[in-house]
Each structure stands twice: as structure tokens, then as C-alpha cells.
Amino acid sequence: MAVFLSTYVNKVDRKGRVSIPAQFRQSLAKSSLPGTIYLWPSLNHQALEGADQDYLDVLSDSLESPDLDADEREMIETFIFGKLVPVSLDNEGRIVLPRELAEFANIGEEASFIGRRKTFQLWEPNALKAHEAALRDQVVRKDISLSQIVAKAQRGAAGRAGEGA
């Protein structure tokens, strides 16, 4: 599955086209449908989410899981699959941002791509900055550090391994 990293700010031209960052494209090349990405409005932010075919397959499979509540399933069916737009890359590696989606995320002349590993998000650049500033406040307030988080996750994993034995 494609892996998306880093942040890129690209222009949206008069025709509504944006270049997909080259790094993202290289990653997409490994996907099972390299010339197409899927976009949908984020559930939690005024931004767009994007992913490749393989990610959607996984998502689709998890909908079959009996562990999901009916209303969780209903939400995903409606808001993800119901809003999903497949867009294809042109020869220059650009997509046309569907107007509806661009309006939802308030994207005008520029768009920020931010990688989130298996998916990426598309933001209006200033909105993204504001979002990041808010998050960074939390990092400071809670005094979070990376090594702390890794340690926490690994302690948890070790604990679960112990239970099993």
C-alpha cells in the first residue's frame, strides 16, 4: 500500500488542477491502481482525505466486520463511500479538484497536502496552519515527547504478550 509522508503546498490553477506531489506519485506507483486516487470530505475536519485503491479495499473489508456497530457502519457507508470521488492523474501528475470538495475544504488558489501514512489530507493552507498551531499547544501543555509515546506503546505490547503466555 502507498505511504504518504511530508507536507507540500501546491497551486490550484484556473482550471482547478493541482499537481500531486512527486513523492506521493512514486508511492502510488506501487498501488494496484496507480493512476487513480480517491478523495472524500474528512469526517473530523474541514479538509479532504485521500487514499489509493488498496486502502479503500481494506476499509471496505473492515465494514464486513461483525465488531462494528450498525450506526458506525451506517456513517461510513454514507459519509465515506457516499462522498468518495475517484480522480485520475493526467500525464503531468495532476488531478482536477472536484468543485464540491474544494468548496467543502475552502480551498482556493493553493492547497496543502499532508501525508498521514496510509492516507493524506488536503487543506486550505491557512486552515492547516491554524490546526497545527492548536495541536502544538496541546503537545506543550501535555508535555508530550516522542520517546515517551514509543515507550508507552511498547510497554503495552509487552504486557499483552505476557497475558498470552
Added chain:
Amino acid sequence: MAVFLSTYVNKVDRKGRVSIPAQFRQSLAKSSLPGTIYLWPSLNHQALEGADQDYLDVLSDSLESPDLDADEREMIETFIFGKLVPVSLDNEGRIVLPRELAEFANIGEEASFIGRRKTFQLWEPNALKAHEAALRDQVVRKDISLSQIVAKAQRGAAGRAGEGA
């Protein structure tokens, strides 16, 4: 996984290139992706963090852990993976410092590499000196010693082993 030790100060040329210290490169040779390192802005300092592929894999796995809060996960996705830049070494063992990252850490004509075992940090040299001075103050004030720390960690390990039995 690569191990990074010691401090090195190298020049940043007009194109934004820096030599990775030879010692770091030799360590990287054992990594699963020897020609590439990953850089991102530190969560806690005005500096950059760097690591190899293997460390990132561990980090990525930690994100799948159910022990993390949703907002911790969101922070890591945004601030680590969202900012993470893969940079590859050229034939001379140099990388180009991504401009936003150099600006974040206020790095100009010189950069200090400081090994932190599994990761390393990149600082503007004077900023690093100031940081070290501040830290050393704390060591004195809190009367910290190495043997103390080792003893403390070993007491803790013994305790946890006891629980398990």
C-alpha cells in the same frame, strides 16, 4: 538499527547540502535502507530529529497500539509523519536540508549533529550550546549521577520481572 553517537559540526553549502558524518554513515550501512534518512522537526526543541527506516518502522508500529489516546495518535500523525521528509544521500554522503526544516531549526551556514543512539538531532550550533548549558545546570541542581540512574533502572526491571512470575 543504526546507532548514532558523538557530536559533529558540518557546513551547509549554498545549495543547502550537508555532509552526514562518516560515523553516522557507517552506522546507517546496517540499516534496511542505507541510502535514506528521515528528518522531522523535534516536538520539544527548535531542532530537527533524524533516524533510519528501521526506527520509523518501530514508530509506525507504535501507532497501531491500542494504548495510545486518539489525540496522541493524531499528534504523531500530524507532527511526525506529516512533517517527515525522506532524504537520500548523494554519492558524497550528503543530504539536502529541506528548506522548511532548516528554517524551523534556524540552521544557516553550519549544523551540529548530535547522536542520540537510535536517532540524532540537528541544531544550529549556538542553539545547541545554549541547550547543553541549560541542561548541565539542571544536572548540577538536581544532583544527577550516572550510577544512580543505572541503579534505578535495574531496580525497576527487577520489580517488573517479579510481577510476571
Added chain:
DNA sequence: TGGGTGTTTATGGGATAGCATGGGCCGGTA
């Protein structure tokens, strides 16, 4: 022990290819 030699490292610059971006053309459609 000291000089010499070869190698590795850090650094600089020029050439080249790739990328983001903009504009134009053509065919279909309302």
C-alpha cells in the same frame, strides 16, 4: 622515527533531468 604515499572525508561548482505550473488545442455536449 620520519617522510612519503594512498585513501577517506568534507566541501565546492557545473551540467542535466525532473517537477510544478501555465497555456493552447480539439472533441464532445448542452
Added chain:
DNA sequence: TACCGGCCCATGCTATCCCATAAACACCCA
């Protein structure tokens, strides 16, 4: 006929590759 979307071409910029140099270092041999 006017518009819209899809395709191709043109441009400037940036990053990548390649080669050159100087200093530091290790090694060898007299």
C-alpha cells in the same frame, strides 16, 4: 455556438548527478 473536460506542449525552477579539490588521516617503508 458556447462551454467544459481531456490531452499535449512549453517554460522556469529546483534538485540530482557527476567531477574536482583540499585537508585529515592512516599506513608503509626506509
